[in-house]
Amino acid sequence: MSSILITILFLSSIGIVAAIILYLFAQKFKVLENPIIYDVEDALPAANCGGCGYPGCRNFAEACVNSDSLDDLYCPVGGQETMDIVANLLGKEAKQTDPRVAVIRCSGSFKNRPRTNHYDGASSCAVASALYVGDTDCPVGCLNMDDCVEVCEFEAIYMNRKTGLPVVIDEKCTACGACVKACPRDIIELRKRNKKDRQIFVSCINKEKGGIATKYCSVACIGCTKCFKVCEFEAIIMGNNLAFIDSDMCALCRRCVPECPTDAILEINFQPVRTKTDKENKTASDKISEKVKADIKE
Amino acid sequence: MAKKESSFVNMVITLFVITLTASIALGFAYEFTKAPIAVAKHAAKMKAINEVLPEFNNLPNEEIYKKAIDNDTLYFYPAREDNKLVGTAIETFTNKGFSGNIKLMVGILPDGSINDIVVLEHKETPGLGDKMSKSKSDFSLQFQGINPENFDLSVKNDGGDVDAITASTISSRAYCDAVNRAYNAYLKGGKK
Amino acid sequence: MNKLLTVSPSPHIYGKDTTPNLMYGVIIALIPAILASILYFGWGSVIVISVAVISSVLFEFLIQRFLLQKKTTIQDGSAVITGLLLSLCLPSNFPVSLIILGSLFAIGVGKLSFGGLGNNPFNPALVGRVFLFISFPAKMTSWPEAKGFQTQFIDASTGATPLNIIKEGLGKGDSISHLMDKIPTYQQLFFGNMGGSIGEVAAVALILGLAYLLLRKIITWHIPVSIILTVVIFTGILWLVNPAQNADPLFHILSGGILLGAIFMATDYVTSPMTSKGMILYGICIGILTVVIRRFGSYPEGVQFAILIMNGFVPLINYYIKPKRFGEEVKNG
Amino acid sequence: MRINQALKTYKRGGIHPAEYKLTDKSPVQILPLPEQVTILLSQHIGVPAIPVVSKGDTVKVGQLIGHGKGFVSANIHSSVSGKVVKIDSLPDLTGYKKPAVVIEVEGDEWEENIIQSTDLKEDITLSEDEILEKIRESGIVGLGGAAFPSHVKLILPKNKKAEALIINGVECEPYLTSDHRLMLEYGEEMMVGIRILMKVLNVRKAMIGIENNKADAIYHLTDIASKFPGIEVYPLKVKYPQGSEKQLIKALTGREVPSLKLPVDVGVIVHNVSTAYAIYEAVQKNKPLINRIITVSGKSLKKPSNFVVRIGTPIQFLIEAAGGLPENTGKVISGGLMMGKAFNSLDVPVIKGMSGILVLPEDETKRKTIEPCIRCSKCVTVCPMGLEPYLLMPLTQDGNFYRLEKEMVLDCLECGSCSYICPANRPLLDYIRLGKTDVNKIIRERR
Amino acid sequence: MNQWKNFNKGFFRENAVFVLYLGLCPILGVTTSVINGVGMGLATTFVLLMSNIVVTLVKSFIPDKVRIPSFIVIIASFVTIVELLMQAYLPSLFNELGLFIPLIVVNCLVLGRAEAFASKNTFTSSVVDGLGMGLGFTMALFFLGGVREILGSGSFLGFKFIPGDGILLFILAPGAFITLGYLIMLMNKINKKTA
Known part of the structure; x- marks a missing residue:
């Protein structure tokens, strides 16, 4: 029985001594960091994508805790939900922001945009763009070399090899930017x-005059202002021979779409198919999103 | 659930209660397993002695005697059949193993020849040095029945008579060293 | 004009070197060593070499094609080199099944697990060889004697390599001068008439290979020369301090795998440093490690281990040792 | 014919591409005037010039049409006489649009003050400031390829002093022979140009560096150099990229220009032979930079030749003059094979910095498939700046700009030696160039 | 919370060895044979389960600052009890594993679960988590031990079916690393497919 007593005496005294020492240390070195940072970090999606403008989720959490208001802080991956949780944790107001999605504003597929030369360098849009104008004469069109595909953390963009244009998978896009x-x-x-995920937008950013622009690309925006005139919601802004549809103003009435003489305005995820280019883009994207869904099911 | 605050009293009491409970549990577990552990250890030793010696009917571990050698102690277990010495089991060791100590049980017959050897404990490389165990290779069989008087207990590489385990000369060497130690101790007064 | 002009960033011309070119260059450089091995060990070496090469290439093909489902790269010749180098450091009576196992390990674990050519941190041939050495130590340390061309594969009479003789002799307390009588003469060592793995025995063949590699500018002198010089200097110091316990430098160079290692294995592009300064440091460290293992370690030979250990340090060397940048030295005046 | 003596060169890195100097024996021909010229207003490094003519104006040869405003900029002059038909944005050889003046050629009427006679005028009568002003007015830029405004290079920072002038006659690029022919045919004029430069810079010594594959030029210049005190000719070993400023300075003086510093920091100024000639013409003959010598070459061309070409002439016109574009053409390059830029269309005009036009057949233009880096370290060995291209490329791909800057990516000359030598056909320079731009951007943001 | 999901998380999806890479030291040491591996795994499972139970029961009484010392004491007690029991009733297994049993105390798996899970979750969840994690650990050790025993000594559960020596490397420590690496690779592949 003595061994039991010795064990008890020994271990218990160690316990007490350790507790005293720990207490003293805890008093001496109080934690300086706000522990709420951990909670905020836990609430974030931990994608570390950098979409918020900070290098990682941890840094974003720190910024949230340290700043006075959450107005300039937004986690594109977690979206409004996450920001509400964070705001709740910190007792601050989260700014109401609409969820966003990326769109490709170029319809210059191989068919629509004739190639005028052949690029044979490193397969990177950034390299090609720094070197020269691109395979076509359009100085702003898609270079179809996968820079956006490679950079996407969520596999939400793929390159359609037939058209030579990237396609955004709406379900996967987190708008991280x-x-x-x-x-x-x-x-x-x-x-x-x-x-x-309906979307109406001008799928061109070419600022050349109409005649020149259509020479490069048959579906270029020529700045004819027809869509501008027909829009009732003041969602269309004209400038530099180019129309732009403000997504916050657009009511998706689709009135502008048939007006466009060059089919530069695209509608995505709407019911019946209207125009040729739309068909091309839509069927392709639909097929893929179906395929992706099938993959997920597997 | 509200956590307890880390105040001095809380901390000390919690840790004290936990250590107290733990120590009580441990103490009882120790008491409870003391006897079975001793039995298990004894059984293992007896098994080894039985293996290295011929038939006997005494209790060698009650006649145990020790001899100090090389700053350590060798244990001798004399075995008798009807009070006549039939052999001595010697628990020997070496620290020249490839990785750590090796413990052997060597059975020596009264005429000085080796009856059999069993490995008690080792940490040699599996697949190489562990071939010294009887179950793994025939290495230890070559010691059966030889008399170190006319048999050099060192590996052939060093000019002895022992066939080393292929590719583990160091383990073989250590094995010989342990056997040698047992034999020398036996000669130097271990013989009773 | 209906033809489209090609546009690409400069430069617009390219040199003649290609990866397969360089790889086949190394294979050509190995031919003297292969011939020498056949001369000394006969059919045994033919079997060992062909089995290793064929199985290496086959495994690379099978793994890439079916397991990784990538484009196969067997045509670049790197798998052939891996097989050749692996076979050259095996004894001539090594069982065929184990050679195949070694090739599988070299290609599968040493090379393709890390992402294939260019990404492997360790020399695949050495990975295979060390794998075999650790797994089957008995079979890897029985060396048939070099007897001139012979037709049987498994040779009954095996002997020790010169390094083995020295190591064990010293272990028993013999002195070097006494042991030197037991080993072949320097002339025999130079031409390869001794026990050992098939590729490492003939110093003259390996030196011919080195000359070819340097002439074709496939490798630079930095690694082989720094390894060999370090070994010479280090063993020389040991020898001068205590000639009774240490063999002389020439013996160390000519026996064992130092030449094979220094010329063909340490210089492997992927696993050696990028800058000449780094290469020299790498070579010196390999030399020192080799001698330390030979003299103070428990193995008679240490080149393979030394190279593998230094392979692990290559990223560090590359990070810290930079080429001398232009403009660093500013002359006044 | 090569010169056998201890030749100067720089030590680190460098390659030896095949020379293909097809046109080094063909004398310079004067190209007839095209029907229309397109003169870009941004032919130099720096701020584009501002047009001072308007549509419908009649201009004479040598008349100012673009005014270079700001410190780093250059004037643009009309290279022909005729009518301005358009002032618009037109694609340059990158395909991006730049402001340009299009002039329809009518006759060949020169500005009155330009001396058209080819007589050598040796006396330098103008003062230093007057010379500088003349060079600035005449729109002279570095004709070696970079097109950096020359007058900027000649105005030294206040606390710096030049000790020597180096004249770059290296022409280390394959095919190009325009500088070679210029040295042979206009050697004396060039020498006077060098004297002018020496006067402006107030230096006693000028060194002309020429690679010894141009032995005739070396002999010729050595001969006439005896008449011009202070000018010496140095034959150099053939090695690419010796024509790079930093490498040439190292070869001739043994001095290394420190990272991110200018040649003047080690007391030298480097000018190209063509620039020296252009300065002679500007100062002694009042002729602004309106034409230059261009090599049109290529193995598949019928008549590879050297031409004196008016700035703004369409490339198509030049190629027609050299025998027309061959059927199997894959690539047309402005400048040398190593550093030149490929044209994406032939409707582009000649600009001041264009030293050659090369036509490559299709089978020579294809890039081979990119293989994984085998870390052969050849790129490190050949890099004349002591950089590690194998490392810089993945760093750029990963966007690790901090590390890129630390690895001194900004020192890269873009000479292309690494891409040239790479056995795995990796586009090293493509990415390094991108990395440079990105790092520059970051540094600018930091300020 | 769905308890099956919770169990599966520990057993498979967040397997301690293959996914979380916890407690590798004893793993690499003991898995030279299946029996050793499973023995070690079960011992760890027992400790994990018991410590999870105790920690979840007492979690609300423990102040934050002495959390870790308390957990360690609890874990260490159970480990000692296991050690004593094993010594008494399974001496042969204890002979093989002896050195590694005390190391369970510092197995980050046990403390990690106590800290990260049991101290935050309910009793049932903690029991299920302990079981799942422990059995997942055991399964990993079973596979690791199995592969190493088959390749290294040509036997399985002590039954020798390949004559002669095995591939020695797999019995040695580097073999353990290599086997573990490939098993992790396999696991990742399976996980990715089912994801």
């Missing part, structure tokens, strides 16, 4: 996510 940064031509835009 990585592709927007990666595109040397600034073709990709983050637009407001509408019901059923």
Whole structure:
């Protein structure tokens, strides 16, 4: 029985001594860091994509805790939900932001945009764009070399080899903005996510005059202002021979779409198919999204 | 669930209670397993002695005697059949193993020849040095029945008579060293 | 004009070197060593070499084609080199099944697991060889004697390599001068008339290979020369300090795998440093490690281990040792 | 004919591409005037010039049409006489649009003050400031390829002093022979140009560096150099990229220009032979930079030749003059094979910095498939700047700009030696160039 | 929370060895044979389960600052108990594993679950988690031990079916690393497919 007593005496005294020492140390070195940072970090999606403008989720959490308001802080991956949780944790107001989705503002497929020369360098849009104008004469069109595809953390963009244009998979897109940064031509835009991922936008950013632009590309925006005139919601802005549909203003009435003489305005995820280019783009994207869904099911 | 605050009293009491409970549990577990552990250890030793010696009917571990050699102690277990010495089991060791100590049980017959050897404990490389165990290779069989008087207990590489385990000369050497130690101790007064 | 002009960033011309070119260059450089091995060990070496090469190439093909489902790269010749180098450091009576196993390990684990050519941190042939050496130590340390061309594959009479003789002799307390009588003469060592793995025995053949590699500018002198010089200097110091316990430098160079290792294995592109300064440091470290293992370690030979150990340090060397940048030295005046 | 003596060169890196100097024996021909010229207003490094003529104006040869505003800029002059038909944005050889003046050629009427006679005028009568002003007015830029405004290079920073002038006659690129022919045919004029430069810079010594595959030029210039005190000719070993400023300075003086510093920091100024000639013409003959010598070459061309070409002449016109574009043409390059830029269309005009036009057949233009890097270290060995291209490429791909800057990517000359030598056909320079741009951007943001 | 999901998380999806890479030291040491591996795995499972139970029961009484010392004491006690029991009733297994049993104390798997799971979750969840994690650990050790025993000594569960020596490397420590690496690779592949 003595061994039991010795064990008890020994271990218990170790326990007490350790507790005293720990207490003293805890008093001496109080934690300086706000522990709420951990909670905020836990609430974030941990994608570390950098879409928020900070190098990682941890840094974003710190920024959230340290700043006075959450107005300038937004986690594109987690979206409004996450920001609400964070705001709740910190007792601050989260700014109401609509979820967004990336769209490709170029319809210059191989068919629509004749090639005028042949690029044979490193397969990177950034390299090609720095070197020269691209395979076609369009100085702003898609270079179809996968820079946006490679940079996407969520596999939400793939390159359609037949048209030579990237396609965004709406379901997967988190609007982190990585592709927007990666595109040397600034073709990709983050637009407001509408019901059923419907989207109407001008799929061209060419600022040349109409005659020159159509020479490069048959579906270029020629700045004819027809869509501008027909829009009732003041969602269309004209400038530099180019129309732009503001996604926050657009009511998806589709009135502008048939007006466009060059089919430069695209509608995505709407019911019946109307125009030729739309058909091409839509069927391709539909097929893929179905395929992706099938993959997920597997 | 609200956590307890890390105040001094809380901390000390919690840790004290936990250590107290733990120590009580441990103490009882120790008491409870003391006897079975001793039995298991004894059984293992007896099994080894049985293996290295011929038939006997005494209790060698009650007649145990020790001899100090090389700053350590060798244990001798004399075995008798009807009070006549039939052999001595010697628990010997070496620290020249490839990785750590090796413990052997060597059975020596009264005429000085080796009856059999069993490995008690080793940490040699599996597949190489562990071939010294009887179950793994025939290495230890070559010691059966030889008398170290006319048999050099060192590996052939070093000019001895022992066939080393292929590619593990160091383990073989250590094995011989342990056997040698047992034999020398036996000669130097271990013989009773 | 209906033909489209090609546009690409400069430069617009390219040199003649291609990866397969360089690889086949190394294979050509190995031919003297292969011939020498056949001369000394006969059919045994033919079997060992052909089995290793064929199985290496086959495994690379099978793994890439069916397991990784990538484009196969067997035509670049790197798998052939791996097989050749692996076979050259095996004894001539090595069982065929184990050679195949070694090739599988070299290609599968040493090379393709890391992402194939260009990404392997360790020399695949050495990975295979060390795998075999650790797994089958008995079979890897019985060396048939070099007896001139012979037709049987498994030779009954095996002997020790010169390094083995020295190592064990010293272990028993013999002195070098006494042991030197037991080993072949320097002339025999130079031409390869001794026990050992099939590719490492003939110093003259390996030196011919080195000359070819240097002439074709496939490798630079930095690695082989720094390894060999370090070994000479280090063993020389040991020898001068205590000639009774240490063999002389010439013996160390000519026996064992130092030449094969220094010329063909340490210089492997993928696993050696990128800068000449780094190469020299790498070579010196390999030399020192080799001698340390030979003299103070438990193995008689240490080149393979030394190279593998230094392979592990190559990324570090590359990170810290930079080429001398232009403009670093500013002359006043 | 090569010169056998201890030749100067630089030590680190370098390659030896095949020379293909097809046109080194063909004398310079004067190209007839085209029907229309397109003169880009941004032919130099720096701010584009501002047009000072308007549509419908009649201009004479040598008349100012673009005014270079700002410190780093250059004037643009009309190279022909005729009528301005268009002032618009037109694609340059990158395909991106730049402001340009299109002039329809009518006759060949020169500005009155330009001396058209070819007589050598040796006396330098103008003062240093007047010379500088003349060079600035005449729109002289570096004709070696970079097209950096020359007058900027000649105005030294206040606390710096030049000790020597180096004249770059290396022409290390394959095919190109325009500088070679210029040295042979206009050697004396060039020498006077060098004297002018020496006067402006106030230096006593000028060194002309020429690679010894141009032995006739070396002999010729050595001969006439005796008449011009202070000018010496140095034969150099053939090695690419010796024509790079930093490498040439190292070869001739043994000095290394430190990272991110200018040649003047080690007391030298480098000018190209063509620039020296252009300066002679500008200062002594009042002729602005309106034409230059261009090599049109290529193995598949019928008549590879050297031409004196008016700035703004369409490339198509030049190629027609050299025998027309061959059927199997794959690539047309402006400048040398190693550093030149490929044309994406032939409707592009000649600009001041264009030293050659090369036509490559299809089978020579294809890039081979990219294989994995085998870390052969050949790129490190050949890099004349002591950089590690194998490392810089993946760093750029990963966007690790901090590390890129630390690895001194900005020192890269873009000479292309690494891409040339790479046995795995990796596009090293493509990415390094991108990395340079990105790092520059970051540094600018930091300021 | 769905308890099956919770169990599967520990057993498979977040397998301690193949996914979380926890407790590798004893793994590499003991898995020279199947029996050793499973023995070690079960011992760890027992400790994990018991410590999870105790920790989840007492979690609300423990102040934050002495959390880890308390957990360690609890874990160490159970390990000692296992050690004593094994010594008494399974001496042969204890002979093989002896050195590694005390190391369960510092197996980051056990403390990690106590800290990350049991101290935050309910009793049932903690029991299920302990079981799942422990059995997942055992399964991993079973496979690791199995592969190494088959390749290294040509036997399975001590039954020798390939005559002669095995591939020695797999019995040695580097073999353990290599086997573990390939098993992890396999696991990742399976996980990716089912994801």
